[in-house]
Amino acid sequence: MDRKTENLVDAPGSLTLKIFKFIIPLMLTGILQLLYNAADSVVVGRFESSDALAAVTSVGSLINLLVNLFMGLSVGTSVAVAHDWGAKDFEGVSRTIHTSYLISFIGGILVSAVGIAFSGQFLVWMKSDPAVLPLSARYLRIYFVGTTANMAYNFGASVLRSVGDTRRPLYFLAVSGLVNVILNLIFVIVFRMGVDGVAWATVASQVLSAAFVIVYMMRTDGPIRFEWKKLRVHPDKLKKIVLVGLPAGLQGTVFSISNVIIQSSVNSFGNVVMAGNGAAASIEGFTYIAMNSVYHASLTFVGQFVGARKLDRINGVIFRCLALVSAIGIFFGVLSYVFADPLLSIYLPNDPGAVEYGRTRLLYLAVPYFLCGMMEVMVGGQRGMGLSLLPMINALLGSCVLRIVWIVTIFAAHHTLFMLYISYPVSWLVTTAAHSVVYAIRLRKLKREDREPVF
Template sequence: MRSRNMLEGPLLGNIIGYTIPIILTGFLQLLFNAADLIIVGRYCGEISVAAVGNCGSISMLIVNLFIGLSVGTTVAVAHSIGAGSPEAVSHTVHTAVPTAIVSGIIVAIVGVFGNKTFLTMMGTPDTVLPLSSIYMKIYFMGMPFIMLYNFCASILRATGDTKTPLFLLSMSGVINVGLNVIFVTQFDMNVAGVALATTISQGISAILVVLALMKRNDACKLTLSKMRFYKPQLMRIIRVGLPAGIQSSLFSISNVLIQSSINSFGDIVMSGNAAAANIDGFLYVILNGFHQTALNFISQNAGARQYQRVRKILTICLGCVCVLGISVSAVVYFAGPTLLSFYIPDSAEAIGWGMVRLTFLCIPYFLCGMMDVSTGALRGMGASVAPMIISVLGVCGIRVGWIATIFQMQGFHTPECLYASYSVSWVLTFLCQMFAFFLIYRKQAKAAAES
């Protein structure tokens, strides 16, 4: 697949062409979980839907710390490409792959042996706990594959190639859906079947993306015998990726607290929340695609010291998330009852609670996109600690504080009150991120002009 040139040419068309495969890839990844929820909802009931949905926030809490390192890989590769250093690119690639494998093994061990403890700490109802535990255990067994795919895909995207990850994930996605149907309907495996199908399909996508890197003819070509931990590249990956991972994990802590609060309202509210969360997840990947685009385009152009293009990239990405976020949110909201019925066809009450979540989160979702783009822009400039601190205080701090104070007040102990905390945190975090971006931008642009 041809890599896209991020350093030259018109930006709008280049950005949109780069982003569309990322969005489609995100859709396919969500379809893994959507297929799980839809199939268990139709064949196993609302308790199984709640069991699978309940695992999302706690899984991300464990996984995101290491997934953040793939962000460090993206920035390290893109900066080295922009700076014209093929040796640094090669060393980063051959450091990133073993880092992915080790990270996956660590996460697998934590998830397999600690899942019941985490689920119990979340206040998972006894009716849901056994099935959630089974799903998590099998899902985490495939974590080395998930990590390997994410790290390798981040390398490809840093080169400008977003089509290869889409093509490979399409192949494994078809396999995932097929195995879901077979394991659940033919072998009556319930949530264990959908977890096993996801693990197998992720394994296939990981193998395919590694083969894709091995077939390249540039500095990103992967040679298994060259894999080792090159210290300068490992330190650079950690410097950018660890704060990103910590930020994502702390985001997940706030989501775990919200999920725990949702759990207190019973399995019907849990089921509606899980289905709606999967639906607004599709909206998220549309907007998050521009976060990844901003990260990669700005990384390469900052590495090449083309700061005028950096500002244009940020402006275009923010404009795109506003236009797409508002228009797509409206479509999703009005189609909400129909979409929710695919997940939970046997519970009108659960569908009603799903619509409550869509009302509070779907319509203002463009604000989340703007926040994510500004975070990607900061990381693309090489900043790592600033976006972490701002996001932790702006998102986690507000949501945790909201749960500890407003949510505890009489008359406000409702799902609606919980969901309202999202929009507040998005707006405040975006404003702070943009302030930090322009401070760093001015400093780097001035240094480049004086050198």
């Protein structure tokens, strides 16, 4: 077995230390990715215009809406691989990998086609500011060229995480992200390509990262080896991937729908608010990525313990992950607000009005962001136990429906940014409570089934 991959169930050392070792490379990977993404915004904001910055930063929710359904299936891949890896069913690991890669290729092609064909219409539905709509549409059409490569990388990275390897995705991203930054500078500053240059730089880096992970998995030995000739659908693995991944993808899609609606509400305040909101969201992304690494830890560790039938260890994983994610969220959230002005000025050096609006968002979203992290950990625990439909329903009701109802009622009556932004922490708190109840019921059911005699 490769030294960077390990059965987390049998690895020596304390559980807390193993979780730390797992999340640190994953956290660095995510933060590095956001630094590279932030470089897109910084380059556009400094060398183009506020309209160009708004065009690039205001389309994230739409991208997520189109991509999340298939990306959710990579969560199903993570759970299926973790269960098989924990149970030492290495042939099952191989079948899952080749089934999931076929899904990623098909899904990437479909999303690319839809994104390229309908980007302009989607932006009209989002009430995008007419001043930035053409720029946003051009950016999106180019961005979606790289969707297949993006999915291939994410499916491959999910496999590596599930077998305990969080370092190689960091190495792959470090190189491809650096290429992205260099191409950004060349395309925007030297060739004056504007948002088109940023989009093409992103596509190039996505293709490179996908090539890295696929080539590595083709050359490695053992259960995670990828071979083109084995690329086929295995019905039992497809069923498991879909049962967990489809609700996860639908959950991500529904979240994105609510975010699109909220972004549309932000757009109603004009392009200055859009620019400030986008810059603040980019800063918040660092906190989210740090917390999201703990979500992946909860999913992977719980998944391997379920596969090994060591159910008594699951609560220990969740409690440690909740403590970690709360500490991370509070630290980064408060830090981002305390240093809001200098951080936002990196994106918006000549727009004090947009900086002020960005600071407002950081106060109401970044400071209580740890609640979102706790919600994610509880979701990871449920998915690690093979449960995905109920988490999706909870998310649908507790976050998405609640936010939409909030917007059409409370926000409609009090049209202020405060009333818009406060819908997020309220929904995180409600949804975390609901997820905690479902988690406890699911774990109790698994333990009861494990104790029942088999005749």
